Amino acid sequence: MxxxxxxxxxxxxxxxxxxxxxxxxxxxxxxxxxxxxxxxxxxxxxxxxxxxxxxxxxxxxxxxxxxxxxxxxxxxxxxxxxxxxxxxxxxxxxxxxxxxxxxxxxxxxxxxxxxxxxxxxxxxxxxxxxxxxxxxxxxxxxxxxxxxxxxxxxxxxxxxxxGAREGDYYPEALREEIDGYNARIYDTLNNGVYKAGFATAQDKYDAAVAGVFETLDWLESHLAARRYLCGDRLTEADWRLFTTLLRFDAVYHGHFKCNLRRIADYPNLSGYLRDLYQHPGVRETCDFEHIKNHYYRSHDWINPSRVVPAGPVQDLDAPHGRARLGAPG
Ligand SMILES: N[C@@H](CCC(=O)N[C@@H](CS)C(=O)NCC(=O)O)C(=O)O
Missing domain, CATH: 3.40.30.10 (Glutaredoxin)
Incomplete structure (x- = not known):
């Protein structure tokens, strides 16, 4: 780099x-x-x-x-x-x-x-x-x-x-709420996993990992009764969260040492991840070959052998069971 x-x-x-x-x-x-x-x-x-x-x-x-x-x-x-x-x-x-x-x-x-x-x-x-x-x-x-x-x-x-397709993922009425989720999730989760993975001192790693799992624990309970972060409406905040959740078990858990729990261990979060993955058009944007190869083989100061792990085995096409919480936004 x-x-x-x-x-x-x-x-x-x-x-x-x-x-x-x-x-x-x-x-x-x-x-x-x-x-x-x-x-x-x-x-x-x-x-x-x-x-x-x-x-x-x-x-x-x-x-x-x-x-x-x-x-x-x-x-x-x-x-x-x-x-x-x-x-x-x-x-x-x-x-x-x-x-x-x-x-x-x-x-x-x-x-x-x-x-x-x-x-x-x-x-x-x-x-x-x-x-x-x-x-x-x-x-x-x-x-x-x-x-x-x-x-x-x-x-x-x-x-x-x-001629863009209809759909507003940052609606006026929800902006404050979306901005609030974005701010918390960016600092402790989207960027939090990087702070954990790239830390070169124990105390900095410890603080980052604590933030990552505090946020995942909070999201797990937040998403128990809500289909999406803002309730029924799918917003920008969900898509920003999605791309981090998608990489979590395959990369951040091992490579970035965020290994207290996996997304698979959180029933609501893992259903939510599958729900967003199965949203029309989204699956086609996800590429685990690029994801795993990039992290494990580019960051040689973290993984000097550049060996890429085989797992995890995951089925993001399995039923998500979240439709009971509301209609798609
Ligand atoms: N704040 C930027 C961050 C983008 C970013 O850091 N991208 C990484 C890839 S995951 C990158 O290109 N890193 C190259 C580098 O830091 O040299 C954004 O959200 O667009």
Whole structure:
């Protein structure tokens, strides 16, 4: 792995020396917005109008943050409107690449070999980590956003006037509630598993794992009487949670040492996971080959042999039994 420094690719791992062994995620560098008419987005930046065929999404099938955006592209029926490239699952010294492998899709727009080349096309002198997902504007030939939380908001509504499928996963009336779930789940679970897995000090790992399981225990009771986080209505908060739950037993439990319990040990959470997995179009966005290979083989400082475990055996197509709690949102 590495990062760009003044536009030059440098091989460099995560540095936890300044934080006493704690993993601290870097802020995303590109935070522009696509809006229906190109007006500024929620934080004032914008200028990118929603137009079919204009934007291209770069993802990794392994990455939970990129997976959110792939799900929203699918849910909102944007597959024909927003192009897609999929990086190879291995993230080594060159970072993400477009090396060929089952499930990858080369970069048909810019023809880059490594993802960092895309970042320097957008900003030649950039100093930044080079992450997926990336939303690219083929017209201005620049990077609109590399922040998944923003990208899913754009896909949720910006293209509604140009033919996106119906469905609002961030409805006005539930925004405060959704934001509350997102904040808690991001810090202790979505990012919490990374804080546990990448910690290089016992106390930092202990604190992160405690947060992960406190949150899973809370979710287990929260979801006992509610089909989704907000009740009957399926929202953005569910999809953000889903991509972490999907990877939990296969990767975070072993590789990131989040092993007090598995999702399979939580009846409500595991039913909820299967419910979302079986939602139309979602199963096709899930790829355990990419997921397992990426984590176990890219993070050689955690798993030096790069051997990928065989399990777990799981059947996400088994009945979820959650329809009794409410209609699909
Ligand atoms: N805040 C970003 C985080 C994205 C992110 O960290 N992606 C990981 C893959 S799971 C990545 O590309 N990491 C490369 C690196 O850190 O060098 C988002 O949600 O979009």
């Amino acid at each position: 590495g990062r760009l420094v003044d536009g030059v690719w440098t091989t460099q791992g995560y540095d936890t020396s300044a934080t006493g062994g704690a993993f601290k995620r870097e802020e995303s560098r590109f935070r522009n917005w696509i809006t229906p008419d190109g007006a500024p987005g929620p934080d004032g930046e914008g200028g990118f109008a929603a137009e079919p065929g204009r934007y291209h999404l770069y993802v990794s099938l392994a990455c939970p943050w990129a997976h959110r955006t792939l799900i929203f592209r699918r849910l909102k029926g944007l597959d024909g409107m927003i192009g897609l490239s999929v990086v190879h699952w291995f993230m080594g010294d060159e970072g993400w690449t477009f090396a060929e492998a089952p499930g990858t899709i080369p970069d048909s727009v810019n023809g880059v070999r490594c993802l960092h080349e895309l970042y320097t096309l957008a900003e030649p002198g950039a100093t930044t980590r080079v992450t997926v997902p990336v939303l690219w504007d083929t017209q201005r030939r620049t990077l609109v956003s590399n922040e998944s939380a923003d990208i899913i908001r754009m896909l949720n509504s910006a293209f509604d006037g140009v």
